[in-house]
Amino acid sequence: xxxxxxxxxxxxxxxxxxxxxxxxxPVYVLVRKGSLARLAELRETWGVDEKEVVAIVGDLAKPxxxxxxxxxxxxxxxxxxxxxxxxxxxxKASAEAQQVANVEGxxxxxxxxxxxxxxxxxxxxxxxxxxxxxxxxxEDMFEEAEDLDHPYFRTKHDAEGIVRRECTRPFxxxxxxxxxxxxxxxxxxxIDGPYYFFRALQRMRKLLPEWMPMIGVEGGRINIVPVxxxxxxxxxxAHRKGLDGxxxxxxxxxxxxxxxxxxxxxxxxxxxxxxxRINARLFGFIPAPILYGLxxxxxxxxxxxxxxxxxxxxxxxxxxxxxxxRYDNREAAKALKGSGxxxxxxxxxxxxxxxxxxxxxxxxxxxDRSLSGRVKGRVAVVTGASSxxxxxxxxxxxxxxxxxxLVARGEEKLVETKKEIxxxxxxxxxxxxxxxDLAACDALVQRVxxxxxxxxxxxxxxxxxxxxxxxxxxDRFHDFERTMxxxxxxxxxxxxxxxxxxxxxxxxxIINISSIGVLSNAPRFxxxxxxxxxxxxxxxxxxxxxxDKNIDFTTINMPLVRTPMIAPTRxxxxxxxxxxxxxxxxxxxxxxRKPVRIATRLGVFGAICHAVAPKVTQVLLNTAxxxxxxxxxxxxxxxxxxxxxxxxxxxxxxxxxxxxx
Numbered sequence: 033x034x035x036x037x038x039x040x041x042x043x044x045x046x047x048x049x050x051x052x053x054x055x056x057x058p059v060y061v062l063v064r065k066g067s068l069a070r071l072a073e074l075r076e077t078w079g080v081d082e083k084e085v086v087a088i089v090g091d092l093a094k095p096x097x098x099x100x101x102x103x104x105x106x107x108x109x110x111x112x113x114x115x116x117x118x119x120x121x122x123x124k125a126s127a128e129a130q131q132v133a134n135v136e137g138x139x140x141x142x143x144x145x146x147x148x149x150x151x152x153x154x155x156x157x158x159x160x161x162x163x164x165x166x167x168x169x170x171e172d173m174f175e176e177a178e179d180l181d182h183p184y185f186r187t188k189h190d191a192e193g194i195v196r197r198e199c200t201r202p203f204x205x206x207x208x209x210x211x212x213x214x215x216x217x218x219x220x221x222x223i224d225g226p227y228y229f230f231r232a233l234q235r236m237r238k239l240l241p242e243w244m245p246m247i248g249v250e251g252g253r254i255n256i257v258p259v260x261x262x263x264x265x266x267x268x269x270a271h272r273k274g275l276d277g278x279x280x281x282x283x284x285x286x287x288x289x290x291x292x293x294x295x296x297x298x299x300x301x302x303x304x305x306x307x308x309r310i311n312a313r314l315f316g317f318i319p320a321p322i323l324y325g326l327x328x329x330x331x332x333x334x335x336x337x338x339x340x341x342x343x344x345x346x347x348x349x350x351x352x353x354x355x356x357x358r359y360d361n362r363e364a365a366k367a368l369k370g371s372g373x374x375x376x377x378x379x380x381x382x383x384x385x386x387x388x389x390x391x392x393x394x395x396x397x398x399x400d401r402s403l404s405g406r407v408k409g410r411v412a413v414v415t416g417a418s419s420x421x422x423x424x425x426x427x428x429x430x431x432x433x434x435x436x437x438l439v440a441r442g443e444e445k446l447v448e449t450k451k452e453i454x455x456x457x458x459x460x461x462x463x464x465x466x467x468x469d470l471a472a473c474d475a476l477v478q479r480v481x482x483x484x485x486x487x488x489x490x491x492x493x494x495x496x497x498x499x500x501x502x503x504x505x506x507d508r509f510h511d512f513e514r515t516m517x518x519x520x521x522x523x524x525x526x527x528x529x530x531x532x533x534x535x536x537x538x539x540x541x542i543i544n545i546s547s548i549g550v551l552s553n554a555p556r557f558x559x560x561x562x563x564x565x566x567x568x569x570x571x572x573x574x575x576x577x578x579x580d581k582n583i584d585f586t587t588i589n590m591p592l593v594r595t596p597m598i599a600p601t602r603x604x605x606x607x608x609x610x611x612x613x614x615x616x617x618x619x620x621x622x623x624x625r626k627p628v629r630i631a632t633r634l635g636v637f638g639a640i641c642h643a644v645a646p647k648v649t650q651v652l653l654n655t656a657x658x659x660x661x662x663x664x665x666x667x668x669x670x671x672x673x674x675x676x677x678x679x680x681x682x683x684x685x686x687x688x689x690x691x692x693x
Contacts, residue, residue, distance in 0.1 A: 033057045033110075033112045033113075034057055034058045034059070034060060034107075034110045034111055034112060035052050035057060035058070035059045035060065035111070035112070035113050035114075035115065036059075036060045036061075036062070036088075036107065036111045036113075036114040036115070036148070036150065037049060037052070037059060037060070037061045037062070037114075037115045037117065038061075038062045038092065038097070038115070038116050038117055038118035038137075038141055039062075039116070039117030039118030039119065039156075040059075040061035040062070040063070040071075040074075040085075040117070041061070041063060041067055041070050041071055041074060042117060042118065042221075043211070043220065043221045043222070043259060044117055044156065044208075044211060044259055044262055044263060044266075045061075045115075045117045045118075046074060046077075047214075047259050047260060047262070047263030048115060048117065048263045048266060048267060049061065049074075049078060049085065050077075050078055050263070051263055051264065051267040052267065053078050053079075053080050053084055053085065058083070058084060058085075058086055059084065059085045059086070060086045060088050060107060060111070061085060061086070061087060061088065062088050062090045062092070062097055062099070062118065063087050063088070063089060063090075064089070064090070064091060065089055068087060068089075071085070071087055088103050088107070089103075090103075092118050092133060092137040092140060092141075093132050093133070093136060093137065093140070094140065095140055095143060096140060096143050096144045096147050097140050097141060097144045098140075099144060104144075104147055104148060107148045108147070108148050108149055109148070109149050110148070111145075111148050111149070111150045111151065112150070112151035112152070113150070113151060113152055113154060113270055113271075114141075114144075114145050114148075114150040114151075114152070114153050114154065114201075115154045115156070115266070115270070116138065116141040116145075116153065116154065116155050116156060117156045118133070118137060118141070119133055119134045119137065119138075119156070119188075119191070120133040120134055120184075120187075121158070121184075121211075121224060122184075122222075122224060124346045125183075125184075126183075127183035127187075130183045130184060130187040131183070131187055133187075134184075134187035134188060134190070134191045135187050135190045135191050135194065137191075138155070138191035138192075138194050138195065139194050139198065141153075142194060142195060142198050142199045145199065145201045146199075146200050146201060149201075150201050151201070151202070152201065152202045152203065152204060152270070152276060153195065153199050153201045153202065153203040153204075154203070154204050154206065154266070154270050155191075155192065155195045155199075155203060155204070155205050155206070156206050156208070156266070157188060157191065157192040157195075157205050157206060157207045157279075158188045158207055158208060159207050159208070159209050159210075159255060159281070159283065159357070159359055160184055160185045160188040160189070161174070161177060161185070161188045161189045161191075161192045161207060162176075162177045162178075162189075162207075162357055162359075163177040163178045163179045163180040163185045163189065163357075164178060164179035164185070164355070164356055164357060165177055165178045165179070165356065165357045166178065166356040166357070167356070167357070167358070168357075168358045168359070168360050169357050169358070169359055169360065170360045170362075171207075171278070171279045171280060171281050171360060171361065171362070171363045171364070172278075172279065172363075174192065174193070174196065174279075177189055192205060202276040202277070203276065203277065204269070204270065204275060204276060204277070204278060204279075204280070205278070205279040205280070206265075206266055206269070206279070206280050206282055207279060207280070207281050207282065207283070207359070208257055208262045208282040208283070209255030209256055209257045209281075209282065209283040209284060209287070209359070210224075210225040210226065210254060210255060210256045210257070211225070211257060211258075211259050211262055212225065212226065212227070212256055212257070212258055212259070212385055213258065213259060213384070213385045213388055213389075214258060214259055214260050214384070215258035215260055215261065215376045215380070215381035215384065216260065216381070216384065217384060217388065218381070218383075218384035218385045218386070218387055218388030218389070219259075219388055220259070220385070220388065220389070220393070222393075223389075223393055223395075225254075225256070226254065226256060226293055226297065227385075227389060227393070228346065229294060229297070230297065230301070230386065230389050230390075230394075231394070231395065233294070233297060233298050233301050233303040234301060234303065234390070234394070236298075236303045236304050237301060237302055237303035237304070240303075240304045241304070242302050242303065242304060243304070244304040245304070245305070245307040245308070246304045246305060246306045246307065246308075247306065247307075247308045247309075247310065248291055248294060248295075248306025248308070248309045248310070249290070249291060249306075249309060249310055249353060250289055250290065250291035250309035250310060251289060251290040251291065251353040251354045251355065252289065252290060252353070252354050252355030252356055252357075253287040253288065253289050253290075253355060253358060254287060254288065254289070254290050254293050254355055255283045255284050255287040255359060256284060256287065256288075256293065256378055257282060257283060257284055257375055258375075258376065258381060261282070261373065261374070261375050261376070262282050264373045265280075265282050265364065265368055265373050266282070268367070268368060268371050268373055269364070269367045269368065272367055275367060278363055279363070280361070280363050280364040280367060281359045281360065281361035281363070281364050282361075282364055283359045283361050283364075283375075284375045284378075285361055285365070285375070287358075288378060290353055290355070291306055291309040293378070294306060296378055296379055296382045297382055297385070297386060299382070300382040300383040300385070300386040300387075301386045301390070401624050401625075402432075402624070403428065403429070403432040403620050403623060403624060404432040404433050406432075406623050406624055407429055407432050407433060407434035407488075407489065407623060408432060408433035408434065409433060409434075409435070410434050410435065410488035410489060411434070411435050411437060411480070411484045411485065411486055411487050411488050411489070412429045412434045412435070412436050412437065412487075412488065412489035412490075412491065413437040413439060413480060413487050413489065413490050413491065413526075413530070414426045414429070414436060414437065414438060414439065414491045414493060415439045415440070415467050415491065415492055415493050415494035415523075415526070416439070416440060416467075416493040416494030416495065417436075417438040417439055417440050417446065417449055417462075417493070418438070418440035418441075418442055418445035418446045418448070418449055419440075419445055420593065420612050420615075421493055421545060421590070421593060421612050421615045421616060421619070422440070422491070422493040422494070423449050423612065424612040424613045424615065424616035425491060425493065425615075425616040425619045425620075426438055426449055426453065426460065427449075427452060427453060427456070427458075427616075428616050428617075428619070428620055429489075430453040430456065430458025430459060430460055431456060431458055433458075433459075434459070434489070435459045435460070435461070435484065436453065436458065436459065436460040436461075437460075437461055437462075437463065437480055437484060437487075438450060438453075438460055438461065438462040438463070439462075439463050439464075439465055439467070439476065439494070440462075440464065440465075440494070441464065441465070441466045441467075442464070443462075443464045446462045446464060447462070449462070450462050461483075461484070463476055463479060463480070467494045467518060467522035467523070467525075467526065468496075468514065468517045468518035468521075468522050469522075470521065470522070470525050473522055473525035473526050473529065474525065474529060476526070476529075477525075477526065477529030477530060478529075480530075481530075481533055486533045486534075486537055487530040487533065487534065487540070488534075488539065488540060488541065489540075489541050489542075489543065489623065490526060490527065490530050490540075490541075490542045490543070491543045491545070491619060492523040492526065492527070492542070492543065492544045492545060492567070493545045494518065494522070494523075495518060495519050495545065495564075496514065496515050496518045496519060496560070497515075497547075497557070497560045498511050498515055498557070498559045498560055499556050499557060499560075500556060500559070501555065501556045502558055505558075505559070511559050512558075512559045512562070515559040515560055515562075515563045516559075516562070516563045516566070518563075519560070519563035519564055519566075519567060520563045520564075520566045520567050520570075523544065523567050524567070524570060527542055527571075527574075530542075531578075531583070534583055535578070535581050535583065538581065538582050539582050539583070540582070540583045540584070541583075541584045541585075541586070541623065541626065542571070542583070542584070542585050542586070543585075543586045543588065543619060543622050543623070544567055544568070544571055544585070544586070544587050544588070545588055545590055545619075546564045546567065546568050546587050546588060546589050546590065547560065547561060547564045547589060547590055548589050548590060548591045548592070548631070548632060548634070548635040548638075549561040549564065550564050550565045550568055550589055551589050551631060551635040551636065551638045551639040552634075552635060552638035552639075553638070553642060555654070567587075568587050571585045571587055572585075572587075572628075575628070584626045585628070586622040586626060586627055586628065586629070586630065587628070587629045587630070588618050588619065588622055588629075588630045588631075589629065589630065589631040589632070589635050590610075590615060590618065591610055591632050591634075591635065592610065593610045593611070593612060593614075593615045618630055
């Protein structure tokens with residue numbers, strides 16, 4: 033007796049072969065030449081040698097599986113059980129690829145079974161062969177399948193039809209549900225079925241606390257089975273006598289609805305659960321032409337494409353939300369009776385599935401999230417690089433392999449920054465320029481483009497802050513002019529200068545160092561916050577125009593940072609602040625993740641307060657305004673002794689850490 037297996041190096045095949053080798057009979061497996069090394073690795077996993085698991089080189093897409101005449105003669109009359117598992121199980125695969133693998137591959141496998149005189153042909157079909165049948169689909173049903181429009185449904189149905197109509201050998205057909213990882217280890221080799229929604233659950237976990245109630249969707253019952261159950265059931269039923277010509281549903285007799293499934297995995301991943309679920313069937317009243325019309329609108333199509341691509345969800349997955357089919361499995365249950373083989377409850381092994389996915393298959397694991405992976409060999413222009421945030425950022429970029437263009441007004445401190453970078457083996461060039469001078473901005477852009485070849489990252493860090501209440505600013509209109517000139521017009525001049533080359537090279541990232549004040553609207557900073565708000569709004573508008581040209585904009589609403597810019601306000605000596613290195617880490621995060629905005633939770637909370645309760649928020653800010661007076665310089669007097677904060681002021685500053693007062 034011998035076995036022959038197609039798809040032995042595949043997911044289900046690996047588990048089945050592990051069972052078959054225990055029966056102490058040779059197992060012949062179909063492999064391509066390119067998969068021989070993979071088979072050698074699996075032999076070690078199975079604990080067998082080349083005589084126990086024998087490679088038969090062939091190709092599913094060729095007649096009689098592309099097996100040589102010599103191997104056909106060698107196998108003739110020896111194969112008692114042939115298991116045909118090779119197929120494409122992927123909603124994202126092309127219709128052509130599925131036709132070749134699932135339909136033509138099955139025909140070639142049937143011909144091969146006839147050629148070698150296989151004792152029994154075991155065909156691994158799928159519940160997809162039933163299509164979206166509305167009702168209970170029994171194991172003896174086939175032609176009754178409905179809604180086979182999807183390529184996967186159609187090809188699995190047609191493949192099973194070939195076995196039923198064309199196979200001259202005794203055969204058995206198996207239809208497993210959605211196959212997930214091992215119920216013990218969680219192991220699986222690819223993302224499919226319910227795994228498509230794991231990333232969305234993970235994002236929810238990062239955004240919201242686990243206890244937050246959510247509104248979700250409810251739909252049909254999704255039949256999920258672990259791979260170890262499928263392999264064990266297949267092995268057991270294949271060796272039972274008198275079952276030829278039958279079909280077996282390897283399914284869960286008590287499947288969960290899709291909302292329940294998502295909540296089970298949400299609990300496994302410590303994500304918020306959907307406490308209220310809306311049945312998707314309720315949307316059936318919307319006429320199909322309206323839905324298709326909305327879906328065909330260019331903005332809607334692009335938005336859906338971006339969101340689904342980011343979450344890794346194929347669009348076809350959503351048509352299965354209202355899965356209408358239930359699967360009767362009486363034949364399988366009868367064949368498995370007394371074997372101890374059964375479908376474990378999904379709740380019991382969902383944590384293992386989630387853990388394995390998050391450790392081994394999470395797409396974020398395979399993305400280079402290092403700063404070096406982003407900036408190595410790229411040109412990064414950093415304004416205000418002679419001190420503070422700019423200096424710390426320049427060091428981090430140079431350490432990661434970027435070619436840093438250092439920009440500042442003062443040459444002496446700029447030289448110090450360059451010396452530090454040179455000492456660490458980094459690459460940096462320096463240009464002295466006053467970014468508040470538009471002509472100097474133009475000259476800087478031209479020099480960088482000519483001498484460095486372009487600009488991949490522009491970090492608009494140079495800025496000016498003025499802390500002065502409006503009652504002390506009536507005669508100081510120039511404060512607003514000079515703040516706007518540097519923080520807004522200078523930054524825009526550089527952006528407009530570098531953008532044409534970025535668009536031409538089809539890449540670029542502009543990072544604007546803004547302020548938490550834009551979100552909190554802290555008093556005394558009307559000149560500063562207005563200039564930063566203008567830059568934020570400009571970037572938000574332009575980013576929407578250039579997102580399809582691979583140009584990214586990131587705004588960092590930076591909290592209070594201990595830099596030379598805040599040194600004149602002696603009160604800040606007693607207030608918690610970020611260090612320049614901590615602030616530079618936010619710039620690194622912006623480069624690595626490319627978010628639209630980076631802000632602290634307190635800053636976001638401030639923005640929400642202004643939106644939800646603007647009057648109350650103004651009263652609170654006015655209280656803070658009166659609590660922290662203008663400096664002596666802002667009041668027009670000489671700055672004497674450092675301002676000492678009262679316990680009340682210190683407590684309030686701690687509570688609102690990061691906000692400028």
